Amino acid sequence: MAASSAAAAPAKSFEEGRTLQQELSSPIILADRVIKLAQDAESTRPECSDLANQTDRLSQLLRSTVRLASSNQSLYERPVHRIVSEVTKNLEKALTLVKKCKKHGSGVLRQVFAIATTADFRKVQGLLDSSIADMKWLLSIFESDEANLAMPPIASNDPILAWVWSYIATLHIGQLKERGDAANELGSLARDNERNKKMIVDEGGILPLLRLLKEGSLPDAQIAAANALSNLGTDQERVQIIVHEHGIPIIVRTLADSPTKVQISVANLVAKMADLDNVAQEEFARENVIKPLVSFLSMDTVLDDLKIQDIPSLIQKKKELGGKPRSLNNYSSLNSSFSSHSDGSSRGGHHKKEREVESPEMKLKLRVSCARALWMLCRKSLVNSRKITETKGLLCLAKIIESEKEELQLKCLMTVMEVAAVAELNPDLRRAAFKTNSPAAKAILEQMLRILQEESDPAMLVPAIRSIGSLARTFPTRETRIIKPLVTKLGQRDVDVAVAAAIALGKFACPDNFNHLEHSKAIIEFDGVPPLMRLLKSGDQGQLHGLILLCYLALHVGNSSALEEVRALNVLETSARSFLSQHPDLREIFAKAIHQLTLYQAGGHPHRPSHAM
Template sequence: MEAAAAFQAESVEQELSLLIILAERVIKLAQEAESSKNECSDLARQTDRLSQLLRSAVRLASSTQSLYERPIRRIVADVSKNLDKALTLVRKCKKHGAGVLRQVFAITTTADFRKVSTLLENSIGDMTWVLSIYESDGTNIALPPIASNDPILAWVWSYLATVQMGQLKHRVDAANELASLARDSERTKQMIVDEGGIHPLLKMLKEGGSPEAQIVAANALINLATNPQRVRTIVGEFGVRTIVQVLNDSPMRVQVEVANLVAKMVELDKGVQEEFSRENVIKPLMNLLSMDTVLDDPKIQTGRASIHSLVQINRELASKKHLYSRIGSNSSHSDGSSRGGHHRKEKEVETPETKLRLKVSCARALWMLSKGSLVNSKKITEIKELLCLAKIIEVERGELQYNCLMTVTEIAMVAESDTDFRRVAFRPNIPFAKAVVDQLLRILQEENNVDLLIPAIKSIGSLARTFPAKESRIIKPLVCHLTHADMDVAIEAAIALGKFACPENFNRMEHSKAIIEFNGLPPLLKLLKTNDQAQLQALVLLCYISLHVGNSKVLEQAPVLNAVESMARSVASQHPELKDLFAKTVHHLTIYHAGAHSHWQSHAP
């Protein structure tokens, strides 16, 4: 084990020097051979050619600062084995003195020489090829003997050598070829990573030399980052720090691809969220997303209230300092570099199409970063950021609007599970939270696009415990969507209303009364006759309403007891955790409704 470790620690120059010494020994013994002299002479000539190639490799390795070592180390290992075999063979051709047994072991055949000669010829071919890829422009697609059974390996080595060692134009071409290879198969992707492809691509992304070089490096990394293991390899090569640095300091068309890379990595491996959070990636993403978005125009309003009450915003910002103080411990440096990049962007002239692509990419990255992450959600819900998301949801359409809406949805889901964060970030009486809620309500009231309605409804449901008892404007549009033609929208509306009426909601009684007031019972009873998921959510919501306002005459008139009792048995068999809820509901309704008799207990499963 220790010897193997020491061998791995040797430099390429040391390994090559040892092989040169081994080759000299083969040549010397071949020249001293007393049998099979012609064959030994041929081996000596082959070994001498190989030795010259090894010397060229030593000179190249010693004069190259950033040598791509993977292919030469693999080839050197094979050369070592082949020279050992040649040495063993030529030793047998020396005079060994008397003794029948010694002579038997010294017998050599033409086949032995032919086999070793072929091995040496392969080593010569491998060394010739590896020297050529170090000196070429990356277009050498010849096949070395070592890769005869796997041509892709030779291409990967050749392109990676060029990316690491070549001139800028050739590096760009080689990185493009790697990106193309990486699209072909999972095996090829893994081969590129196993052969050390991440480091030179990250270096090319960081140092670039041109925007085109950075773009192709980012694209190659995107094509490689298709499973969590390879994403972790990028992280292990200090890729997160490099990516955030490039996001801060590069031209917009580069930033588009880098933001896509961030989104791809986080989507595949949630553990990377923390890595990006430590490098404060939120700040440059939000700066880029908010460019050209005017947030201080007093004419911009949503609903009846202005988004931009700056005095109130400053007041709320002060109240949030304590909650966010633990997040920004290392953000001062990142903020500085981000602002520097942002000022530089103000001078940069780019097409509206490029700016839109950049915003779309940044919004998607923020969506992925906020998913299930309290730390990142807190960072995004700073004053300017929530206002920016609200404004984009209001004025934009298409993918940008959708990505920003999904970011809000993910943040709302995090807030649903964290009371402190929810109270600070989404109090409805503060302007930036109200701006977001107003946009969610606008979508519920004005949009019919299912892709927008579902996340908006989910967001409202996640924030259900932040709304006061008299906030009836929230309940009415949700009740309206119980009758939506798309069943997924109706189900989401029932789920959201369930969060308003659930026992954990302090204002559950008032919200339950509002659902009845806005005629929510008929569509709920109708949902009981549809698919299983709709039945379940409608039944649970009916139970909550019945428990909180069971004495309502509307419940009796709408035959809720019969509906709950008839559906509860079948649903409880599939969801035994709800059996107690159903039993309590039936009992409660039986008490309040004169003449009602429950058979729940006798038939309950």
């Protein structure tokens, strides 16, 4: 039998609109014809008796499969399609052979073409033996709770296929524990290589894994399903299959109301899917996954700032709605209201008591997983970024950045960076979430500045600097604490930090920023030119963003003595010759900056006052 081709090729779908029982009827009818013709031809070829017996055993197995399909609506059909298709081909070959054994007329030519050799019988008998073994294996995976790891002939050249079929069949009909074990095995296979992942998805493994995740009676089985889905969802195409199988609502409901160890795995799955596919990001937003994530992230975090600064606005809102303002002593009820609604589900309290007594290590793992999920969900997503601000998520992130360390702190910082990056491109979000009198915005700014002043790790400094840069348009000129720490980081030895500072300062000094003139003067005032000139010697990225910042300073404060002292005009003229061929889009700003410096620096404007600034 052509085992290799059967194992490698995708299964052909049964005819549309026909049931599994109807499809199985075709090979059964074919088997009956083979048996009848073989029995009629026994007198001419004794081998036909053995062929009839083999076909009869095969027919019985096919009928057993029909009975099984009739009694089990959730039967896993994929291996049935493949094996029955191969059985049908082998029965057709058997039928062709026994037809040759019919009694024919006396014509010599007719007798010659009707000859069936012993080798022909051996070949067909071997094919029927293989089909019998395939059918026995097929029935065995449906009649046992556990996976059958025996090797059917159809998968002899590809044992992984048989394992995948067996594990998925167990997911469909096994007991809960065995289904969890099968999910673990599929997860292990998926972790091994891309081919296994594709095979599991092609053979229909996604849907039963989602069903297992949905069932909440055995946490270990749910974890196995979530981990298997994570191992499968490592590219955009497979993530979209999970989405198309309506997996997002199941994932969000499981996250909202499950034991902590299940939530950790599910939050990791959310992070991976959101990282790979923006459609998944939007679907998660539709299901309001942000609320449970923020709720679990904020457990054990006291939001003192909310207590102090947000209660007046909450009371005012109550007045506007026609209610009587409550005493400030009722803050605890407000805070508990925030918590009870933050998981996005009325079922979210089922495991609350379990979480309260959970070990600190497990709580930390959950919070880290939630922080990573928020980070991935907010990346380039306006709707998720907005939802974070609507759930007091920014205040929670600021508090965690202040009080926590290491991985949790960093992932919260990365989330802030992504929200700020989205706000940079969306004025409405920027004004709503980062207005200067907002408690959340103040808390975020305080933590970004603290990191710039106290941290030395580039992994922390770069996202903090980028966050401030993204919000450059929100800072008024009276906010004088911003520019100096950025200028300080412009002189960092770590190139990534210095480049991030140059980009951020460029956003403060660019013409699109309403306060660009004041910010540019502040950069000069805080002695930003010398470290900027050093950055220009650090490599391509440092040179590119350093030159852009230098152009902005030349445009707005070209009469600065600090620029003249470092011969900024010569630097720009020299750089323009070598740089603009690679970056022609910068030609206009270079020309304007050089023209502005020419007016003030030596040789350009003979009547320039020497003290001009």
